[in-house]
Amino acid sequence: MTDPFKTRDCCPSKSSAGGCETSTISLMDHMPSNEPCCGPDLACASRPDERPGYILWHFVDKFIRTPAGPVPQVQTQLTRRDVRGNLAVRLGINRFEYKVAPGLYCVGTPGAEAPVVVTANYKLTFDAVRRSLHCRDAWILVLETHGINVWCAAGKGTFGTQEIIRRVKATELAQVVNHRRLIVPQLGAVGVAAHLVSKGCGFKVIWGPVRAEDLNEFLAAGNKAGPQMRKVTFTLWERLVLVPVEINNLGRHLLWLTLALFVLSGIGGGIFSITAALERSVMGLAAVAAGILAGAVAAPVLLPWLPGRAFAVKGTVTGAVAGLLVLILFWARAGTLELLALLCFTVALSSFLAMNFTGSTPFTSPTGVEKEMRKAIPVQLLAVGLSAVAWIGAGFAG
Amino acid sequence: MQRFRYLPEVTTLKLNAGACVGCGMCEAVCPHTVFAVHERKARIVDLDGCMECGACAINCPAEAITVTPGVGCAGYIIQSWIKGKENAACGGPGCC
Numbered sequence: 001m002t003d004p005f006k007t008r009d010c011c012p013s014k015s016s017a018g019g020c021e022t023s024t025i026s027l028m029d030h031m032p033s034n035e036p037c038c039g040p041d042l043a044c045a046s047r048p049d050e051r052p053g054y055i056l057w058h059f060v061d062k063f064i065r066t067p068a069g070p071v072p073q074v075q076t077q078l079t080r081r082d083v084r085g086n087l088a089v090r091l092g093i094n095r096f097e098y099k100v101a102p103g104l105y106c107v108g109t110p111g112a113e114a115p116v117v118v119t120a121n122y123k124l125t126f127d128a129v130r131r132s133l134h135c136r137d138a139w140i141l142v143l144e145t146h147g148i149n150v151w152c153a154a155g156k157g158t159f160g161t162q163e164i165i166r167r168v169k170a171t172e173l174a175q176v177v178n179h180r181r182l183i184v185p186q187l188g189a190v191g192v193a194a195h196l197v198s199k200g201c202g203f204k205v206i207w208g209p210v211r212a213e214d215l216n217e218f219l220a221a222g223n224k225a226g227p228q229m230r231k232v233t234f235t236l237w238e239r240l241v242l243v244p245v246e247i248n249n250l251g252r253h254l255l256w257l258t259l260a261l262f263v264l265s266g267i268g269g270g271i272f273s274i275t276a277a278l279e280r281s282v283m284g285l286a287a288v289a290a291g292i293l294a295g296a297v298a299a300p301v302l303l304p305w306l307p308g309r310a311f312a313v314k315g316t317v318t319g320a321v322a323g324l325l326v327l328i329l330f331w332a333r334a335g336t337l338e339l340l341a342l343l344c345f346t347v348a349l350s351s352f353l354a355m356n357f358t359g360s361t362p363f364t365s366p367t368g369v370e371k372e373m374r375k376a377i378p379v380q381l382l383a384v385g386l387s388a389v390a391w392i393g394a395g396f397a398g
Numbered sequence: 399m400q401r402f403r404y405l406p407e408v409t410t411l412k413l414n415a416g417a418c419v420g421c422g423m424c425e426a427v428c429p430h431t432v433f434a435v436h437e438r439k440a441r442i443v444d445l446d447g448c449m450e451c452g453a454c455a456i457n458c459p460a461e462a463i464t465v466t467p468g469v470g471c472a473g474y475i476i477q478s479w480i481k482g483k484e485n486a487a488c489g490g491p492g493c494c
Contacts, residue, residue: 232430363403365449
């Protein structure tokens, strides 16, 4: 086994900072032609594996020869560049373009008996898998899931039976390994029918753990997943990391909401008052912010402790608390109608956003969500309507 | 996940015990331990734990399990109401 801690880097001083992008062509003929004019960074020469028209991923150490052609050997430790990319994608940046090419990869120096781990081509997922295979020799078969994680892709069928069969054949996996076993993440089972994979390409599916981080232990135990590896969890941290994306998804809608708020706030006795629009919009925006914090932050974080099974109810509870805080804030400044409008809107928004969080959880059933929505949406709309009427009414009254 | 329980008595999951061949695949793939196999027969031990992901049904070689699978996501369901099931997506382009 190769030393797993040995890193191969052609350019240790400027490994990932892109310090090699300046031209190395010498224009002065008195200079030695192989020396760049603007710095002695000869270590930044192209790597032997690079090809015109391709960018070589920074996590590829080299290519190893197999009967089915060269296979990239990838690092099992994340670099600063990976961590930065993963952080950005958690904030919703570049979320739908964060992917690696499907196909066969490897970690360590796997032979024909080494295990084959199947995963999605979402880079966040791929990174978790290669990291968990630290110190191991294994093949990684990456499926084309269009940059989506295993579970969601399996739900859509892209992480599916047909894709596995297609990818096993395209990579000529049967020539690379002697055994006929694929370790498929358990959550992939939503799209993968084990008995059909076996029929379609001769490889037997072994259900791996739910979480990539358990892969090492799973392999060490002889491909056995304990009960804890088989269950999904939804810890405080797992809920917390979803919050930035929840908020990010609101972006476009917020713009329209602000515009509508501005218009509604200006309507009054004098047809339209810019001053009133600006002054009252601020109060409205405070209610929007309170609703978002209550529904898209507090409700997800406090999920297990909030009363009620329906998410709309949980959001109503956090929304009521946030709404009361908004009332206290504007108690002296706003009229009764305005206070009513602010409270109704905060609660409705929070309830709606909490209900939207159902899509990010690993335990809500579609039948249940639809049942909840049929009851909750009319009430939420009523509250928003009431809030708008009260808000406009206050414009005329004030 | 016992701390996280969603609406009870809604799931569309059904098991035809007569057709079950006791292979244990449902027990292996379910992320919420809804199934348990006893004496080569699967039983549903936690019906309300089911989130209708559909993994058990497509992996049952005897086709003994039925469930209407789907995405338990309000954003997706709103879109399916407006645009129809085929064109619905839950978030940005190509979201889950």
